[in-house]
Amino acid sequence: MDFSTISTRGLVLLGCGKMGSAMLAGWLRGGLAPGAVHVIDPHPSDWLQSTGVAVNGLLPEAPAVVLIAVKPQMMAAALPQLQAMGGGETLFVTVAAGTTIATYEAILGAATPIVRAMPNTPAAIGRGITAITGNGAASADDLATAEGLLRAVGQVVRLDGEHQMDAVTAVSGSGPAYVFHLIEALADAGEAEGLPADLAMTLAKATVGGAGQLAEDAPDSPAQLRINVTSPGGTTAAALAVLMDAETGFPALLKRAVKAAADRGRELGK
Numbered sequence: 001m002d003f004s005t006i007s008t009r010g011l012v013l014l015g016c017g018k019m020g021s022a023m024l025a026g027w028l029r030g031g032l033a034p035g036a037v038h039v040i041d042p043h044p045s046d047w048l049q050s051t052g053v054a055v056n057g058l059l060p061e062a063p064a065v066v067l068i069a070v071k072p073q074m075m076a077a078a079l080p081q082l083q084a085m086g087g088g089e090t091l092f093v094t095v096a097a098g099t100t101i102a103t104y105e106a107i108l109g110a111a112t113p114i115v116r117a118m119p120n121t122p123a124a125i126g127r128g129i130t131a132i133t134g135n136g137a138a139s140a141d142d143l144a145t146a147e148g149l150l151r152a153v154g155q156v157v158r159l160d161g162e163h164q165m166d167a168v169t170a171v172s173g174s175g176p177a178y179v180f181h182l183i184e185a186l187a188d189a190g191e192a193e194g195l196p197a198d199l200a201m202t203l204a205k206a207t208v209g210g211a212g213q214l215a216e217d218a219p220d221s222p223a224q225l226r227i228n229v230t231s232p233g234g235t236t237a238a239a240l241a242v243l244m245d246a247e248t249g250f251p252a253l254l255k256r257a258v259k260a261a262a263d264r265g266r267e268l269g270k
């Protein structure tokens with residue numbers, strides 16, 4: 001992305017844990033000068049110290065961007081120190097799960113451009129997907145800036161509004177955990193069929209990873225890819241009859257799981 005405004009006015013990164021570090025690494029790889037970045041974090045990692053960015057130093061008065069990557073529970077303690085940057089000149093981008101735009105507006109003022117983003121953990125390997133939405137004060141340029149920063153850790157999609165955020169969280173935000181559990185369950189099932197545990201796990205991991213990559217890359221839809229590997233009366237068909245059962249199969253199970261996550265998100269957002 002074009003880092004020119006950020007290079008002159010600076011970027012403040014509040015919280016540099018897993019997500020903050022993944023983004024920062026991406027920006028630096030993409031050519032952002034370390035001198036433009038000011039990190040606030042109570043326990044800076046050795047890696048962070050080695051990057052050459054400013055850590056827990058004096059902050060610019062009106063940076064181009066503040067990126068918030070602290071845990072939602074730390075928000076109340078962390079945000080007030082940045083209150084003076086609210087009001088319009090600085091774009092705030094937040095990746096914190098659950099904290100609503102209204103919460104930020106209450107602290108920073110409604111004239112502050114705010115972009116709320118929901119990334120997911122494959123961001124750690126540059127394979128995340130992040131959904132973004134802005135408040136009324138966020139301009140098209142602000143959304144483009146946020147998108148450019150978040151593209152450092154994977155794909156970015158735009159939402160129609162914040163009302164979609166709980167559903168997005170339930171699908172892609174929490175989704176990697178569902179897939180990790182699918183891997184565990186597939187490996188366990190392989191063990192139950194007589195395979196050694198480590199072999200079953202190797203097969204399960206590579207199958208989910210490879211199939212996921214194929215589904216992303218192939219021109220065919222996932223449904224067509226499934227049909228392509230299912231011969232009538234064969235082994236795959238036998239398993240799919242179980243998995244595609246309307247009441248006890250994946251569709252009903254995932255609908256319940258995703259609804260539980262979305263409901264919980266709505267509850268936490270209150």
Ligand SMILES: NC(=O)c1ccc[n+]([C@@H]2O[C@H](COP(=O)([O-])OP(=O)(O)OC[C@H]3O[C@@H](n4cnc5c(N)ncnc54)[C@H](OP(=O)(O)O)[C@@H]3O)[C@@H](O)[C@H]2O)c1
Pocket residue numbers: 014015016017018019020040041042043069070071072074077078095096097098118119120121122123173
């Ligand atoms: N990881 C993901 O895949 C993912 C996905 C979606 C959304 N998110 C969101 O991203 C945010 C960060 O998640 P994470 O996984 O990166 O968590 P994390 O690894 O715990 O990072 C949070 C960082 O903020 C630091 N911190 C704590 N209090 C602070 C304060 N007052 N001022 C400045 N920094 C402070 C923490 O330091 P200490 O460790 O020393 O306390 C830590 O380095 C969360 O809000 C989460 O909801 C993460």
